[in-house]
Amino acid sequence: MNGPLEPRQNNPLVNARAQLEATVDLLGYDRSTYEHLATPRRELTVAVPLRRDDGSVELLTGHRVQHNFSRGPTKGGLRFSSDVTLDEVRALAMWMTWKCALVDLPYGGAKGGVRIDPRGYSTGEIERVARRYTSEIMPILGPATDIPAPDIGTDDRVMAWMMDTYSVNNGHTELGVVTGKPVALGGSLGRASATSRGVAHLALRAMELRELDPGSSTAAVQGFGKVGREAARFLWDEGVTVVAISDQFGAIYSRAGLDIPAVEEHVAVHGTVVDFADADRMSARDELLELAVDVLVPAAVEGVIHEGNAERIRASIIVEGANGPTTIAADAVLQAEGRLVVPDILANAGGVVVSYFEWVQANQAYWWRETEVRERMTERLDTAWSRVSALSQDRAVSLRAAANMLAVRTVVEAHQARGLYP
Structure with missing residues (x-):
């Protein structure tokens, strides 16, 4: 049911699923719960044709995986890397679901990637890749659907191109469709760091x-x-x-x-x-x-x-x-x-916390001071740290096990509260 795994040493999806299985066992959930959470809700693989500066055409492959919708629209980075695989994107999307749940953000997890080494391409070529990839995944993209952000090989400039491509095709400027944008285009102070x-x-x-x-x-x-x-x-x-x-x-x-x-x-x-x-x-x-x-x-x-x-x-x-x-x-x-x-879903959650703040600010068209952003981020991380530390000591488990238990339980409770349709 979970699909075949790609033959890759240290396949991240193997680790992600193993972590989930151990967490489901600790929480006492049944096998069907594991199967549901181990399987992405939606995957899209697209061809990304690129016209090089010399006039030749190269065909690249891109992915976008939306892991879970139970708590809200999906959220997750986009990476440009020659190491991108579908299994990697699946794993990163799953981890993003747990990360958002752990720091109490109203999102599910997503991830995207294009198999390309950006160091071998001009700025104009990277822009064409970003815009074509955006147009290809546009049916599943949107501020209330799926919100990308920068990751390995991408930056605020790539997010600006994505936002512009989406906005032009929809006939109006939509600042909330991506986060990690330049401040001049609705990015949040404090997001970069x-x-x-x-x-x-x-x-x-x-x-x-x-x-x-x-x-x-x-x-x-x-x-x-x-x-x-x-x-x-x-x-x-x-x-x-x-x-x-x-x-x-x-x-x-x-x-x-x-x-x-x-x-x-x-x-x-x-x-x-x-x-x-x-x-x-x-x-x-x-x-x-x-x-x-x-x-x-x-x-x-x-x-x-x-x-x-x-x-x-x-x-x-x-x-x-x-x-x-x-x-x-x-x-x-x-x-x-x-x-x-x-663990990663706690240690590096500051980025998605401030991405959430950027999304909120863009939707309200009202921007906060950088000190406010930092204070609110620190408060979220400290709350999560306290909960994880307390559960780790109470259950005599590692910080990773405790973090995963809190995150998975949060997602399962939301899923059960919504019920199964039809």
């Missing part, structure tokens, strides 16, 4: 739980893109010594700690953290994951902590800035070793 700020905030809450002083603690951040870059900066601002960071080209390390603003300046000039003057280059990029630090922030892609390296993870706290960075097999190892894992 929301995910990173939330990751850093919850890292500090986890450090409190482990009685670690930020001023004498160390951290390593995998990924120096949308999430990792500012998460490293926010931790550095709080006095945490960030000893290592990585990007797709390599990793750097400094026992004394990296000057994160200086690293940011280096990346702005060179496009990578590699060859930063005041650090050593690590022999292998993923060696960073195994450093003896207090806090590890995997903020790149899914499946980077797996059964092949889980026993070598030495960080006391792992804060999942990325979606699905830890496989289910690795998670069991980390729990057995006493590592504190702040």
Whole structure:
């Protein structure tokens, strides 16, 4: 009933379904409930023809998966990546459902992707991809239906093109059809840094739980893109010594700690953290994951902590800035070793919280101050953290298990309250 899985090592959908199955068992639901929640409500795969700048035509593949509608319209990012698969998009959409439920947003989860490496294309070509993809998925898109946001390989500019394409085809400007837009087009103040700020905030809450002083603690951040870059900066601002960071080209390390603003300046000039003057280059990029630090922030892609390296993870706290960075097999190892894992559906929920605020502001045509946005985001994350921590202690389960239990129960209660039609 759930459909065949694509043959891919560390397939994220395998992990997502395994997490769901374990949660359903903990909550005492029946098999039909698992089947319902494991199966996306709607999937759309589209051809995305692209006219290249040289006049040739290339055919790309895009996906949009809407996992669950029980609590409201679906919400989720759009990524442009050569690694995009339908199973990946299915898994990310499912995780998005749990994330929205955990922080009490009136959404279900969705995700989209186009299989393309944007680094090999001009700005004009990326715009044509974004606009054609939008036009292809338009039948299932809308501010009351499905609201995309930026993800890997996309940004506020791509969201502006999507919003414009949708608006032109509908004959009026519709600011609420996407989030993560430029502020000039109805974007929310504080949206760009929301995910990173939330990751850093919850890292500090986890450090409190482990009685670690930020001023004498160390951290390593995998990924120096949308999430990792500012998460490293926010931790550095709080006095945490960030000893290592990585990007797709390599990793750097400094026992004394990296000057994160200086690293940011280096990346702005060179496009990578590699060859930063005041650090050593690590022999292998993923060696960073195994450093003896207090806090590890995997903020790149899914499946980077797996059964092949889980026993070598030495960080006391792992804060999942990325979606699905830890496989289910690795998670069991980390729990057995006493590592504190702040799960993705909690750790990186700051982004979707502020996306919700942007959607609300766009629908009302009334915008909030950045201080209001930050305060309201922090309040939502703190409430979720308190609920997850309390259930974790009460049921003697991991933070991930507790977060999943709260989220799945919320979705099931909404589904049962609505009933089955017809």
